[in-house]
Amino acid sequence: MSDFPIIKPLLVGVFPNFETSTFLYGKRQGQKEDFPCIMFLIEVNGKKIVVDTGPCDSEKASKYHTPIIQTDEMQPYNALTNIGINPEEVDYVVLSHLHWDHCSNCKMFKNARFFVQKAELSYAIAPSPLQKRPYEIGFDRLPSWMDVFQQMEPIEGDLYDLVKGVHLVTLPGHTPGLMGVLAETKDGVYAIASDCVPLNENWEGDGKLKHIPNGIHINLEEYEHSFDKLDKLAKVVLAAHDFKTLNKNQYP
Ligand SMILES: [Zn+2]
Secondary structure, X not given: OOOOXXXXXXXXXXXXXXXXXXXXXXXXXXXXXXXXXXXXXXXXXXXXXXXXXXXXXXXXXXXXXXXXXXXXHHOHHHHHHOOOOOHHHOOEEXXXXXXXXXXXXXXXXXXXXXXXXXXXXXXXXXXXXXXXXXXXXXXXXXXXXXXHHHHEEEEOOOEXXXXXXXXXXXXXXOOOOOEXXXXXXXXXXXXXXXXXXXXHHHHHOOOOOOOOOOOOOOOHHHHHHHHHHHHHXXXXXXXXXXXXXXXXXXXX
């Protein structure tokens, strides 16, 4: 087993024909594209860490949220078992934030410790009216993230060395308690930035803006500080909803 973390991105759903400007702070209005939902597996020193657990199935997504395509092989359980990982052997699950497309399917990680920011958990229980739907508040069922409420370990601020070389860092802006993961790979520090960086274009900027915020956000100033933090700490940033992230089976 490698001493350095290896990151594997897994396709767990697709938003079909989705308005691109939603992710790009209003840029490209009227343009529609397909965007993937991605779950990440990090393996290091015999430990298995899952970062985000994907969206619900397409039936629930259409009923409660926005349509998704989720073939059998994209189903998060199958996405993991297809690469030889039994969800019950996952040691840690990091929930970057508690929007539905990042934290459904938690139940299958029966033996994992779940990490989430305290600020995210607090906000998820009582979000602003505009954010009730993505957090699944006010539905005819409990939010899916509550399936593992008793397994959750809320943390406050950055947590270094969850496992040696894997760090959890706050990146608020998109949501109050968004948390990214930094992995000190043999090729430098890779960041899983979640919805802080949904597309590569968010990170690459447009010549005027160094980085472009997600159109869905609750605090722009905090968001800018999060970009500064990523600039300082990460060599490579992996986008959460960009097919380019899936161009490789593993990083590095
Ligand atoms: Zn989100």
